[in-house]
Amino acid sequence: MLKPGTAATARKLREAASVGQGIVEPDAKHCSSVHGQAEVQCRDAREPSLKQKRNVRLLAGLNKVAAPDVEKMSFDEAERFIGKHWKAWMEHEEL
Numbered sequence: 006m007l008k009p010g011t012a013a014t015a016r017k018l019r020e021a022a023s024v025g026q027g028i029v030e031p032d033a034k035h036c037s038s039v040h041g042q043a044e045v046q047c048r049d050a051r052e053p054s055l056k057q058k059r060n061v062r063l064l065a066g067l068n069k070v071a072a073p074d075v076e077k078m079s080f081d082e083a084e085r086f087i088g089k090h091w092k093a094w095m096e097h098e099e100l
Contacts, residue, residue: 053083064090068097 053061058075061083065072068090075083 051080053078053080057083057087060087061090064094067094 053075057080061075061078062072064087070090073086078086
């Protein structure tokens with residue numbers, strides 16, 4: 006159960022409100038690091054995360070579509086691509 010007045014409650018309420026409008030607001034995030042590589046400065050929360058980048062490439066491959074240049078995408082553009090192609094993959098039927 007969410008406690009009124011907490012950051013988690015506020016975030017959940019924002020997420021619930023934005024889902025109905027098709028809008029996802031990025032929360033502040035920690036910096037993702039790639040194993041074996043040097044640490045990098047945190048990017049703007051409006052830019053795609055490392056997880057989003059991986060999911061865009063994965064779903065493009067699974068659905069056999071050209072992967073977009075994720076580096077040129079915004080957080081929201083990456084979310085829309087992932088949502089659309091996740092749905093397509095889940096509705097995919099083997100012949």
